[in-house]
Amino acid sequence: MIVSRSVKALRKRERALAELVDRVPSHIWRLTADGEPIFFNEQMIDYLGRDIADLRLPGMSRLDAMIEMAIHPDDAAGFRGALHHCFATGESFSTRYRLRRYDGVYRWMSSRADSIHDRHGRISQWYGLCHDIDDQVHAEEALQRSERHLQRLIDALPVHICSWTPAGELSYVSRRYMQELGLSKANFEEFARAAQELVHPEDSPEVQRRAAHCIRAGEPFTMRYRRRGPNGMFHWTEGRFEPLRDRNGAIVEWYGLSIDVEDQVRVQEALSLAQQNFARASQAASLAELSASIAHEISQPLAAVISSSDVSLRWLSAEPPNIERAQKAVERISASAHSAVEVVGRIRALFKRSEASRDYAALDSVVREARDLMAEEAMRRRVRMDIELERDLPPIAFDRVQVQQVLINLIRNGLEAMDSAGDDRVLHIRARRATDTVQIEISDRGPGVEFPDRIFEPFFTTKGQGMGMGLAISRSIVESHGGRLSVEQADPHGAKFVFTLPVEVEQAAHA
Structure with a gap:
């Protein structure tokens, strides 16, 4: 009775194991020691077709016949050689190949087989497992195609x-x-x-x-x-x-x-040089035109002064001197002199800054714009521009174009000053709130200013091609805004230009 229950339990486990082997979503097979197929699970039989188990071809073993019929022609020789090598050496079998499905479709498979030995150490059987890797292989091929395409693109x-x-x-x-x-x-x-x-x-x-x-x-x-x-x-x-x-x-x-970027840099250098030459030519033309205008406007009253002076001298030299006529000539001299003063006054008025174009705004955006406008030239001169803007700068009344002109002039001077410097080429731009002003500092690491007392004088320049008007005009603009422009020694070396613009009390109270 006990033996009967044990046999039933054993048979039950065998049926469960057989069902498990048939249900596993892989192909399980078994060969004799010399390679004769003796078992395929249901998954493999369903894949290959029911007649595969009884396949016979003249002059071939059953295994070779199955290889001939089921393995892709391009893979059959390699598969057969690898399998027979394992039979001869006892080594494990592992390979990839394309296996023909019952409907004629080939799908990629990965197979592995190991030998089982008897108690004398001889191979008694081979157990194998293969599973479908077709989707994986196609994904790998797609990835390889993509990688090759990307590699060709990078190389090109x-x-x-x-x-x-x-x-x-x-x-x-x-x-x-x-x-x-x-x-x-x-x-x-x-x-x-x-x-x-x-x-x-x-x-x-x-x-x-x-x-x-x-x-x-x-x-x-x-x-x-x-x-x-x-x-x-x-x-x-x-x-x-x-x-x-x-x-x-x-x-x-x-x-x-x-x-x-060689071509781009050369084009930029040529453009920059052309812009500089054009600016110098424009300045020279404007100066010549202004000089001619001033000479023309003032020449007439000065000529009248000279003429009246000659007449007055003649009347005073007469015998006897004609005081009345000489006095009238002196009166004409005075009138002509006043006319010359009026001409000069009108010319000065042309250069007075109109407060109508001034708006209340924070200075930080103008500083950034000036920095951006000079960024290309800074890169060309291999200078790093560091900017430090204090937060919540109060709004001030200023002419945006004129103050930007001052900033660009000071930045350009700093960049040019470091042409002969070594690797330490840094231009520092700083804006901060002082007591009743906003203070802007532009410091370079060049050789410094040799003549600080004269640097703001009109027509004084240390540049070979300079006109000596940039700093003079900059100081005039700053002073017309009620500020001050000065220069001092930078730390550790170089020059620091500092200018201030006033914060009006009413605006500061609302800031």
């Missing part, structure tokens, strides 16, 4: 592309970049050395400093510098690096590219 782009890990290890260099550097494969040390050697010696320290700072701070990097090309000539290049962050904000990769 006229830019140099590379990437780095957060630890600073090179992870990718585009083919075009490696060819220019003369490298056959991506190697961090060789790449860093070769890339550094190509940068112009004058630009290399600043490039390294800013790149190191950006990596430490996790900030994007953008800079123009000169790099030696394949022809040995230095070309202007713009380098850009951006960090890729995960959802937590941690940097997972650095992506960078460099673009040849």
Whole structure:
């Protein structure tokens, strides 16, 4: 009775196991030691077709016949060779291949088989498992096609592309970049050395400093510098690096590219030079026109003064002197002199600043606009402009165009002053609230001002091509606004120009 229950339980477990084997969503098969098929589960039979179990081909073993009929012709030889190698050596079997479904459709499969040994160590059977990986294979192929397309696109782009890990290890260099550097494969040390050697010696320290700072701070990097090309000539290049962050904000990769901007820089330099020449020509033409106008306006009363003076001398030299006529001549001299004064007064009135064009506004937007207008020239001169604006600056009454003219003139002077400086080229612009004024400071790190007492005099200049009117006009504009413009020594070196604009009491009370 006990034996009968044990047999029933054993048979029940066997049926459950057989059902499990048939229901597993994979193909399970078993071979004899010499490769004769002896079992396929229901999933495999349903896939291949019910007649596969009884398949026979003349002159072939049952296994070879199944391979011939079910395995894709391009994969059959490799499959058969791998399987027979395992039979001969006892090694595990593992391969990918295309298997023909009962309806003639081939799908990719992944198979693995291992041997079972008897108590004498001999192989008694082979147990195998294969599962459908067709969707996975097609996804991999699509991904590979996409990667190849992307790689061809990157190789065709006229830019140099590379990437780095957060630890600073090179992870990718585009083919075009490696060819220019003369490298056959991506190697961090060789790449860093070769890339550094190509940068112009004058630009290399600043490039390294800013790149190191950006990596430490996790900030994007953008800079123009000169790099030696394949022809040995230095070309202007713009380098850009951006960090890729995960959802937590941690940097997972650095992506960078460099673009040849030589033509763009040359065009900008030519345009800037043309604008400067045009500005100087316009200034000279305006000065000549103004001088001719002044000479024309004042020549007539001065000529009358000279003529009346000659007449007066003749009447006074007569024998006897004609005092009455001489007195009338002197009266004409006085009238002509007053006329000359009126002419000068009208000319001065042309240069008086009209308060009608002044509006109440905060100064920070004008400072930013002036900085932006000079950004291109600063980049060309390799100068970094730092701006520091105090929050909640009070509104003041000023002519926007005139104050912007002052700012641009002072910024341009600071940029030009650092042409002969080394790598420490920084222009600092600061705006802050003083007692009853808003104070703007523009400091450079150039050689400083040699003649601070004369620098604001009209027609005094230390520039070879200067007219000596820029600072004089700037001071005139600031003073017409009720402010003051001065210069002092910057720390640690250079010049600091400071000008103030008054905050009116009524407006300050509402600020």
